[in-house]
Amino acid sequence: xxxxxLKVRVSPELREKxxxxxxxxxxxxxxxxxxxxxxxxWINPYRPSEIIMVIRxxxxxxxxxxxxxxxxxxxxxxxxxFGDAVPIIESGEYQxxxxxxxxxxx
Numbered sequence: 001x002x003x004x005x006l007k008v009r010v011s012p013e014l015r016e017k018x019x020x021x022x023x024x025x026x027x028x029x030x031x032x033x034x035x036x037x038x039x040x041x042w043i044n045p046y047r048p049s050e051i052i053m054v055i056r057x058x059x060x061x062x063x064x065x066x067x068x069x070x071x072x073x074x075x076x077x078x079x080x081x082f083g084d085a086v087p088i089i090e091s092g093e094y095q096x097x098x099x100x101x102x103x104x105x106x
Contacts, residue, residue: 001037002063004055007090012048012083019043019051029074030055031098035062060093 004047010018019041030036044050057063079085 001096002057002060003064003092003094003096004053004057005081005092006053006055006088007095008051008053008086008088009049009089010051014036015043015051017081018092021078022053025074025081029070033062033066035059035065061067 008018022041027039029047035058040054041052043105044052044056057093
């Protein structure tokens with residue numbers, strides 16, 4: 001599994017509108033893409049302008065197979081609906097590692 005990690009900054013007054021619009025447009029679109037496993041939105045109680053999005057993908061290949069023109073189309077729709085462009089200020093990509101649990105045998 002792969003994690004796409006995004007951080008955006010939006011004014012605190014627009015935070016809930018941003019989250020709702022993101023769910024209605026971006027998350028709805030991603031749900032139609034092969035390999036999309038889910039998405040979480042994290043808010044920082046000490047920094048109300050900070051939003052973290054954690055998107056889970058089955059594989060990097062499926063994530064990166066989304067056509068660029070579709071991504072641009074969804075971005076335009078989001079910007080038109082939200083009314084303003086919100087830049088991604090940080091992003092990352094992480095692999096999920098799981099190790100077998102070890103139990104001490106008595």
